[in-house]
Amino acid sequence: MSLRRVLFPFCLGISLVCLAGGYGMTAQWLGAGAVLLPILALLFSKKLAAAWLPPTCLVSLVCLAAAGLLEGAPTFLMILGATAALASWDLMNLDRSMAGSASSETVRRFEKRHALSLAIALGLGLLMATSGKLFSLQIPFALLILLVLFDLFSLDRVSRYLGNRNARG
Amino acid sequence: MTHKALIVALLSFGLLLAALIARNGDLALMALPFLTYLGAGILTAPSLEKIRLRGTRSLNVTPCDGNTAIEVGVTIHNDGVGMVPLRFSDLLQPGMKVTGGDPHQWAVLAAGEETELRYTFQAERGSFRWETLRTVASDPFGLFESELELPASAELQIQPKIKRFRPIPLRPDSTLHSPGSIPARLGGSGTDFWGVREYHPGDSLRRLDWRLTARHPHQFFTKEFEQEEIADIGLILDARQRMDVRVGEDSLFEHTLSATASLAEAFLHQGHRVSLLIFGDKMTPVFPGYSKVQLNRILRNLAKVRLGPDSSRLSLGFLPLRMFSSRALMVILSPLESGDWPIFSRLRARGNEVLLICPDPIDFALPSFAQDLPGRLGVRAARVERRLELRKIAQLHIRVIDWQVDQPLSPLVHNTLRQARGLRG
Numbered sequence: 001m002s003l004r005r006v007l008f009p010f011c012l013g014i015s016l017v018c019l020a021g022g023y024g025m026t027a028q029w030l031g032a033g034a035v036l037l038p039i040l041a042l043l044f045s046k047k048l049a050a051a052w053l054p055p056t057c058l059v060s061l062v063c064l065a066a067a068g069l070l071e072g073a074p075t076f077l078m079i080l081g082a083t084a085a086l087a088s089w090d091l092m093n094l095d096r097s098m099a100g101s102a103s104s105e106t107v108r109r110f111e112k113r114h115a116l117s118l119a120i121a122l123g124l125g126l127l128m129a130t131s132g133k134l135f136s137l138q139i140p141f142a143l144l145i146l147l148v149l150f151d152l153f154s155l156d157r158v159s160r161y162l163g164n165r166n167a168r169g
Numbered sequence: 170m171t172h173k174a175l176i177v178a179l180l181s182f183g184l185l186l187a188a189l190i191a192r193n194g195d196l197a198l199m200a201l202p203f204l205t206y207l208g209a210g211i212l213t214a215p216s217l218e219k220i221r222l223r224g225t226r227s228l229n230v231t232p233c234d235g236n237t238a239i240e241v242g243v244t245i246h247n248d249g250v251g252m253v254p255l256r257f258s259d260l261l262q263p264g265m266k267v268t269g270g271d272p273h274q275w276a277v278l279a280a281g282e283e284t285e286l287r288y289t290f291q292a293e294r295g296s297f298r299w300e301t302l303r304t305v306a307s308d309p310f311g312l313f314e315s316e317l318e319l320p321a322s323a324e325l326q327i328q329p330k331i332k333r334f335r336p337i338p339l340r341p342d343s344t345l346h347s348p349g350s351i352p353a354r355l356g357g358s359g360t361d362f363w364g365v366r367e368y369h370p371g372d373s374l375r376r377l378d379w380r381l382t383a384r385h386p387h388q389f390f391t392k393e394f395e396q397e398e399i400a401d402i403g404l405i406l407d408a409r410q411r412m413d414v415r416v417g418e419d420s421l422f423e424h425t426l427s428a429t430a431s432l433a434e435a436f437l438h439q440g441h442r443v444s445l446l447i448f449g450d451k452m453t454p455v456f457p458g459y460s461k462v463q464l465n466r467i468l469r470n471l472a473k474v475r476l477g478p479d480s481s482r483l484s485l486g487f488l489p490l491r492m493f494s495s496r497a498l499m500v501i502l503s504p505l506e507s508g509d510w511p512i513f514s515r516l517r518a519r520g521n522e523v524l525l526i527c528p529d530p531i532d533f534a535l536p537s538f539a540q541d542l543p544g545r546l547g548v549r550a551a552r553v554e555r556r557l558e559l560r561k562i563a564q565l566h567i568r569v570i571d572w573q574v575d576q577p578l579s580p581l582v583h584n585t586l587r588q589a590r591g592l593r594g
Contacts, residue, residue, distance in 0.1 A: 055172075055176050058176070058180070059176075059180065062180055062184070062199075065199065066184065066187055066196055066199065069193065069195050069196055069199065070191060070193060070196075075195045075198070078195075078199065079195075079198060079199045079201075079202070082199055082202070083202040086177070086202060086203060086206060090206075090310060093173060093311070094311075097256075097275075097311070098275060106274070106275070106276040106277070106284050107275055107276075109276075109277050110254060110275045110276060110277045113254065113277050113309055114254075114309050114310070117209060117213070117308075117309035117310065118206075118309070118310065120209070121202075121205050121206045121208075121209035121210075121310075122202050122205070122206060124205045124209075125201045125202025125203070125204065125205035125206060126201075126202055128201045128205065129198040129199065129201040129202060132194075132198045132201065133195070133198060141189075141192070144188075144189055144197075145189060148182070148185045148186065148189060151181075151182070151185065151204075152182060155178050155182075155207070158211050159170045159174075159313075
């Protein structure tokens with residue numbers, strides 16, 4: 001069995017346990033039940049073959065995690081749940097794009113590298129989020145708005161730079 | 170930037186915006202894994218300047234189940250530095266049926282490494298040409314992609330299948346003055362006795378008629394033999410889209426095309442001069458010529474023929490007849506439609522002899538028709554209409570072969586041309 005097919009249900013399971021557990025800990029059973037729906041949809045989205053379904057499920061799970069946070073669910077569980085949902089969505093996309101390709105050494109290596117990069121990127125993100133929780137930093141509201149705008153501007157510049165670089169190449 | 174990157178960017182931005190609105194720092198922390206995911210994609214996005222790939226394409230042709238199986242192999246070598254996740258996809262051209270392997274592949278190539286894309290396809294006929302291999306280099310998550318066309322060229326032609334015909338007994342009204350196999354009804358140097366005439370200085374002494382010369386003293390007579398010459402033949406293949414009938418994988422046009430190739434081979438083998446016009450949304454002429462060179466030219470053009478997407482306004486009336494001599498024997502291969510018959514009167518008016526080979530579309534499509542009463546009546550009505558149309562054409566002294574494509578064409582051509590010779594003789 002390929003690595004992506006092993007990791008996908010594993011990440012989805014983590015997301016389910018974290019989000020439903022977080023809601024359960026604050027006795028919000030309706031929220032815990034609502035988590036099941038996008039998880040199941042993501043699990044069976046390959047069979048349903050609807051291109052819009054996986055991103056919709058990811059957005060739903062992130063919204064549920066954000067709502068759980070606002071309702072007082074444990075922060076770490078909610079962040080971990082959203083991160084695991086992102087990982088499972090990524091693996092789901094990888095599985096879709098590689099559908100039909102024969103299992104070979106190159107494909108296995110490709111999967112391994114993908115999984116490793118995913119683990120590093122998301123692990124780093126989780127680490128930063130956890131450390132952010134540990135170190136309290138007071139940022140003025142206006143500066144926060146500026147930071148968000150800067151984030152948006154940076155994304156736009158980076159995507160333009162990448163586009164130009166490829167066009168030159 | 171792919172859709173995937175856009176979704177992640179929007180999610181992280183949405184979380185940051187929600188954190189601002191709700192004045193909740195935890196929501197902003199939730200955006201961090203999304204931002205690191207995006208950041209990792211940006212940092213590892215490949216630059217086309219640094220990618221150095223080299224591709225070599227190989228083709229291996231083998232006959233398989235009446236078709237031709239072609240194994241395509243493309244070896245991609247990474248001459249650059251670093252590890253690049255790559256996605257390759259090869260261009261699938263019309264007429265290709267992939268039977269093994271995959272024309273798409275993923276690979277991660279370290280510097281100096283190589284990988285191979287290998288797949289097999291089958292094709293009845295066609296002209297296939299590859300220039301490049303489409304390669305997409307991306308970051309490991311597929312967030313930012315760069316597309317490049319990797320040069321890996323090759324060319325292949327699968328010519329239509331030829332069925333060998335027995336020598337076709339032609340007896341056209343006009344012949345070309347080159348030595349051939351058709352009695353030309355002219356005195357000259359042949360093998361069959363034609364007549365006797367007075368001796369002209371320069372005549373070979375071998376051909377003197379000594380008996381007649383003995384009866385007439387002081388006069389010499391020369392025996393003449395019937396000249397044998399070649400015919401000028403013009404083939405016209407109807408390649409209009411609407412003339413094609415498909416039943417499953419089988420196509421009426423492919424049968425017609427194969428018959429054209431077989432006839433060209435038979436005529437050229439007998440030494441005749443043959444030209445071809447492929448009449449579709451694009452006219453493809455092959456000007457008159459002889460021998461194997463001409464056969465190759467014809468087969469090469471037949472291999473390339475594709476039925477155009479729209480030829481609804483084309484009628485046989487638009488045939489450019491000037492490329493054919495008025496003394497040529499015209500062989501038209503077409504299932505015909507109701508407005509096509511005026512071309513035959515035009516041809517007869519020019520003085521051409523015409524042989525129409527008309528593959529029967531009704532018989533070909535019979536298995537796909539409904540077998541109930543209205544279906545059977547419809548088939549009968551269509552047959553009557555077709556028969557009347559063919560009779561109208563036959564009344565112009567045109568030889569018509571109503572060809573059911575599951576029958577061999579060679580005996581039909583022989584019988585039709587033999588009957589025509591008998592009538593004249």
